[in-house]
Amino acid sequence: MQEILILGKRTPRITDLCESLEQQQVITWANFMEHKYPELELLHHIPNGGKRSKSEAKRFQAEGVKSGVPDLCLPVPRSGYHGLYIEMKKQGGVISKDQSKWLQELSKQGYMVAVCYGSEAAEQMLEDYLAGRYRKEEENEKCYAKNGGE
Numbered sequence: 271m272q273e274i275l276i277l278g279k280r281t282p283r284i285t286d287l288c289e290s291l292e293q294q295q296v297i298t299w300a301n302f303m304e305h306k307y308p309e310l311e312l313l314h315h316i317p318n319g320g321k322r323s324k325s326e327a328k329r330f331q332a333e334g335v336k337s338g339v340p341d342l343c344l345p346v347p348r349s350g351y352h353g354l355y356i357e358m359k360k361q362g363g364v365i366s367k368d369q370s371k372w373l374q375e376l377s378k379q380g381y382m383v384a385v386c387y388g389s390e391a392a393e394q395m396l397e398d399y400l401a402g403r404y405r406k407e408e409e410n411e412k413c414y415a416k417n418g419g420e
Contacts, residue, residue, distance in 0.1 A: 309346040338368025350406030351382040361406035
């Protein structure tokens, strides 16, 4: 079975940013790094979270919004994977059951999936993925987890 990568420290720090600001930093970094990795132009956020009115939530559900879909998608194949999905978490954040289910199902479909605690972890994940440092055929021999907080 495919592994879900956990990168970054889960434990809170005094200087923690909210998840939105961490993700904004990732996008700023990706825009800056497009000269090295032009594929980063395809990196996008999937706006499934957030507070909405009941009527807006119903409309979004009718349009196909689903709970638990990862925050970021890079639809670029690498090293046997179809693309990369990242669930962003701030330090101290917890993965919901819906998020865990989506990550597992996407992994089964051949996507690289990762939970990244903070912008630095997500940036490193994106760079490692695009550089081909993860190989799908090695999934059972190599579980790459940089999780210093647990």
